[in-house]
Amino acid sequence: MTTTTARVIDGKQVAAEVVASLAARIAALPRPPGLAVVLVGDDPASAVYVRHKTRMAERLGFAHWQFTHPADYSEVELLAEVRRLNADPTVDGILVQFPVPKHIDRLKVLDTIDPAKDVDGLHVVSAGLLSQKRPGFVSCTPAGVMELLARTGVTLRGAEALVIGRSDLVGRPVARLLEHADCTVTVAHSRTRNLAEHVGRAEILIAAVGVPEMVKGAWVRPGSVVIDVGVNRQPDGKLVGDVEFGPAAERAAWITPVPGGVGPMTIAMLMSNTVLSSERRFGLA
Ligand code: NAP
Numbered sequence: 001m002t003t004t005t006a007r008v009i010d011g012k013q014v015a016a017e018v019v020a021s022l023a024a025r026i027a028a029l030p031r032p033p034g035l036a037v038v039l040v041g042d043d044p045a046s047a048v049y050v051r052h053k054t055r056m057a058e059r060l061g062f063a064h065w066q067f068t069h070p071a072d073y074s075e076v077e078l079l080a081e082v083r084r085l086n087a088d089p090t091v092d093g094i095l096v097q098f099p100v101p102k103h104i105d106r107l108k109v110l111d112t113i114d115p116a117k118d119v120d121g122l123h124v125v126s127a128g129l130l131s132q133k134r135p136g137f138v139s140c141t142p143a144g145v146m147e148l149l150a151r152t153g154v155t156l157r158g159a160e161a162l163v164i165g166r167s168d169l170v171g172r173p174v175a176r177l178l179e180h181a182d183c184t185v186t187v188a189h190s191r192t193r194n195l196a197e198h199v200g201r202a203e204i205l206i207a208a209v210g211v212p213e214m215v216k217g218a219w220v221r222p223g224s225v226v227i228d229v230g231v232n233r234q235p236d237g238k239l240v241g242d243v244e245f246g247p248a249a250e251r252a253a254w255i256t257p258v259p260g261g262v263g264p265m266t267i268a269m270l271m272s273n274t275v276l277s278s279e280r281r282f283g284l285a
Pocket of ligand 1: 168169171188208210211229232
């Protein structure tokens with residue numbers, strides 16, 4: 001048996017290209033795009049994500065605001081803040097960092113965001129527009145997955161695609177996007193039987209589960225494209241994906257690493273959505 005070694009898709013590089021491509025669009029706007037980020041509570045991972053997002057917004061010359069609140073900030077106060085940001089004409093994009101503390105209803109928060117400013121793409125209106133293949137905001141991680149797939153140059157039309165995971169955040173919108181790209185899409189989840197067989201058929205495999213290395217390399221279809229969305233921290237502090245990287249890389253044609261694959265794309269697509277929101281506001285898109 002001949003073994004191949006997959007080409008590794010460099011998410012950092014692709015994200016840098018996406019961000020660089022925004023410069024001309026930003027320059028064409030009458031004012032810098034405005035991004036407001038809201039953080040409630042003291043989840044350390046959320047604090048890191050928010051810092052990266054605001055840092056990138058700063059680098060791109062956006063107007064940006066970060067509102068940080070203690071864990072006991074009330075739902076009423078948070079919803080009032082979101083409404084204030086909805087009404088502020090200098091704000092093009094609103095992102096409330098999840099998870100929010102348990103006393104706050106996540107769906108109420110999402111439902112309160114003006115869909116025209118939903119640059120995270122998680123509002124039910126955004127999901128509905130995506131479902132009907134109408135212009136809206138595509139949530140950032142799924143949009144990043146599609147951008148990475150595009151960079152491989154692999155033909156998606158007619159390809160067998162498997163998405164493992166069906167969350168509103170990742171799996172479901174990725175499945176929609178693949179279907180829009182004319183893949184034949186299977187969605188697997190925790191109740192799926194014979195996952196290995198499904199994986200073995202997939203020319204395009206997207207893993208968005210959150211279980212370290214649960215997709216065995218030996219299951220992967222030779223010559224396939226493997227996009228690993230999972231980010232799992234091991235007891236030794238090391239990050240691993242949902243796919244066994246080494247053995248999978250010996251079979252796949254293309255594979256994303258963890259870290260350095262999908263992760264950097266999420267922020268790049270958030271910036272892209274914010275620019276798009278601003279363009280729409282000024283009738284440029
Ligand atoms: P989630 O809401 O927990 O959803 C996980 C999905 O995996 C569910 O649909 C679940 O099925 C399915 N699942 C669980 N165990 C399974 C199993 N043994 N076999 C098959 N399917 C199984 O997670 P998420 O928010 O979609 O995130 C998924 C992963 O992506 C996490 O590791 C997260 O950290 C990562 N992530 C990364 C980024 C990034 O920027 N790189 C962004 C977002 C998320 P059921 O529906 O049946 O429960």
